[in-house]
Amino acid sequence: MSDVLPARRAAPLVWSVGALCHAIADALDARFNPVRVAGEITGFVRAASGHCYFSIKDSSGQLRCAMFKRAASGLAFAPREGQRVEVSGRLGVYEPRGELQLVVEAMVEAGEGNLYEQFVQLKARLQAEGLFAPERKKPLPTRVRGIGVVTSLGAAALHDVISALQRRVPHIPVLIAPASVQGANAAGELVQAMQALYARGTTSARALTGANERDDANGAVPVDLILLVRGGGAMEDLWSFNDEALARVITQSPVPVITGIGHETDFTIADFVADLRAPTPTAAAELCAVPLEQLQDAASYLQARLQNAVLRVLDRQAQRLDQVASRAGRPAALVNRLQLRLASLGQRMAYAPGQHLQTQQTRLLADQAALRHGANVAAQLQRSRLAQLGARLAAVDPQLVLRRGYAWLQDDAGRPLTGTAHMQTGQRVLARLSDGTADLQVQAIRRLPS
Numbered sequence: 440m441s442d443v444l445p446a447r448r449a450a451p452l453v454w455s456v457g458a459l460c461h462a463i464a465d466a467l468d469a470r471f472n473p474v475r476v477a478g479e480i481t482g483f484v485r486a487a488s489g490h491c492y493f494s495i496k497d498s499s500g501q502l503r504c505a506m507f508k509r510a511a512s513g514l515a516f517a518p519r520e521g522q523r524v525e526v527s528g529r530l531g532v533y534e535p536r537g538e539l540q541l542v543v544e545a546m547v548e549a550g551e552g553n554l555y556e557q558f559v560q561l562k563a564r565l566q567a568e569g570l571f572a573p574e575r576k577k578p579l580p581t582r583v584r585g586i587g588v589v590t591s592l593g594a595a596a597l598h599d600v601i602s603a604l605q606r607r608v609p610h611i612p613v614l615i616a617p618a619s620v621q622g623a624n625a626a627g628e629l630v631q632a633m634q635a636l637y638a639r640g641t642t643s644a645r646a647l648t649g650a651n652e653r654d655d656a657n658g659a660v661p662v663d664l665i666l667l668v669r670g671g672g673a674m675e676d677l678w679s680f681n682d683e684a685l686a687r688v689i690t691q692s693p694v695p696v697i698t699g700i701g702h703e704t705d706f707t708i709a710d711f712v713a714d715l716r717a718p719t720p721t722a723a724a725e726l727c728a729v730p731l732e733q734l735q736d737a738a739s740y741l742q743a744r745l746q747n748a749v750l751r752v753l754d755r756q757a758q759r760l761d762q763v764a765s766r767a768g769r770p771a772a773l774v775n776r777l778q779l780r781l782a783s784l785g786q787r788m789a790y791a792p793g794q795h796l797q798t799q800q801t802r803l804l805a806d807q808a809a810l811r812h813g814a815n816v817a818a819q820l821q822r823s824r825l826a827q828l829g830a831r832l833a834a835v836d837p838q839l840v841l842r843r844g845y846a847w848l849q850d851d852a853g854r855p856l857t858g859t860a861h862m863q864t865g866q867r868v869l870a871r872l873s874d875g876t877a878d879l880q881v882q883a884i885r886r887l888p889s
Contacts, residue, residue: 457534464532467539475527476502476541477549483518485511493518495526495541503533506543515555515674516548517704523549548674555674558681561708565683570690576714577695579726585612585660586727587636589629589667592617596670596699596720603724610888612660620669625679629667630688636662637693664727665692667709668699668720680707689713699723742857749835756832763825777810841873848879859886 454462478495485491489508494501504526518524528543547555565571586604590597592615604613616632619625667689669680679685680700686708689696695714700707703718710716717723784803833839841847848856849869856862868879 456537460532460534460537464534467530467532472529472531473527473544474530474541475525477523477525478502480518480520480522480524483520491518491543495524502541503538504528504541504543505533506546510544514546515558515704515706518546525549558674558708561681561683561686562711565686565708565712570686571711575690577692579695579697579715580663583608583611583663583727585614585662585664587614587616587662587665589616589618589632589636589665590669590720591620594620594668594670596668599719599721600666600668600699600724603721604727607725608727614660614662619679621672621676621679626682626685629679629682629685633665633667633685633688633692633696636665637691663694665694665696666699666720666723666727667696667713668723669701670720671702671705677701677705677707680709682708685709686712697723697726746855746857753832753835756828756835760825760828760832763821763828777807777814781807838873841871847871859884 476495478497481494481496481501483491483493489511491506491511492504493506494503496502506526506528524546525548526541526543526546528541528545530539530541532538533540545555545559569575586608588597588600590600597615601613604611614636616635618628618632620629667680669677677700680698689709689712692714697715697717698707698710698713699717699720699722700710701719715726717726781803785800837847847870849871850856850861851867851869856868862868862881862884864881864884866881868881870877870879
């Protein structure tokens with residue numbers, strides 16, 4: 440019987456730690472990636488760099504995750520502790536610690552994964568067509584004659600928008616084009632409502648009760664701006680605003696379109712194609728026109744400038760009148776000087792002999808007549824010019840306006856009161872009339888519509 444020696448076992452391969460971690464990462468990448476995982480957020484932190492670090496867990500496990508700034512900037516919502524989400528990315532090993540880690544490239548709220556994919560695909564396609572390009576955005580008009588609002592008649596957003604418009608720009612008419620903002624038919628109704636406003640009022644657009652109406656020659660309020668608004672909700676609640684047909688209709692609008700859909704963190708395709716996106720419906724209303732108070736301040740400024748210009752014209756005319764009056768007095772002084780000279784010559788002639796005296800006297804009389812005639816002509820010309828200037832000055836005399844029944848109103852400090860904006864009930868007012876003044880007290884104030 441021969442002895443059999445036992446086989447020698449091969450020595451195990453000795454890995455370096457880094458090499459093993461790298462090999463495991465390669466194996467995970469080949470076996471699992473890309474991967475999609477559903478779970479609950481825990482330990483969410485957004486670093487100053489913009490990167491996000493958190494874990495997702497369920498009842499039987501937990502996985503560390505990292506979402507870098509580039510991917511985190513595209514989130515359509517603000518992740519929060521305990522929120523159920525679906526994340527997609529690449530599974531690997533964080534080699535400095537040897538820890539399993541999922542590098543997240545996209546995140547959606549749980550249950551919205553399919554909708555989010557549709558959203559991303561449509562957004563990419565429309566962006567490639569140039570529908571989001573800044574150069575195709577229309578600037579907001581400086582003067583708005585009418586505002587169109589597209590939303591549901593029963594929506595709280597409509598109340599918020601109308602309240603903001605009546606507070607901010609009560610002088611601008613508002614047209615409401617009602618449409619559903621949620622449900623299977625909502626996208627089609629929104630398209631029809633937008634097209635109705637493009638025509639500046641049809642059977643589907645009606646004037647807001649209580650709003651000021653300012654009809655054009657065709658009897659329709661001209662719409663210079665459109666607000667497309669809806670309150671907040673989940674992604675499926677806002678889905679009608681991600682409709683491709685609605686997006687293309689918005690780009691065809693002849694006037695600027697402002698969207699105020701959902702909350703500040705909500706984004707829809709309509710927001711990207713609109714000319715301006717507001718974070719909320721109320722903010723959209725506040726962006727649409729210049730406040731009435733600002734227009735009134737501008738009008739007061741222009742009125743003050745006009746009044747100052749009129750006063751400067753009156754001052755210049757008064758100075759010219761003074762100069763003309765001064766020149767008009769000079770012919771009389773000339774006549775006096777000539778009379779003195781004549782008297783002097785008369786005395787000299789009294790001592791002249793015979794014919795020479797007679798000749799001098801004749802010449803003196805002729806000179807005297809000529810001088811008097813010249814002085815009279817000059818005086819007449821000056822009087823005519825003075826009368827003309829006096830007539831021109833009288834034409835701009837404020838006293839003439841007062842004689843036609845108008846009054847000049849001043850407050851206690853002597854400042855002119857040019858409009859009801861500068862007056863208040865019970866205020867003491869001085870009225871300057873053509874023949875005197877009267878002390879008045881304001882009993883009521885009624886402002887004319889703008």
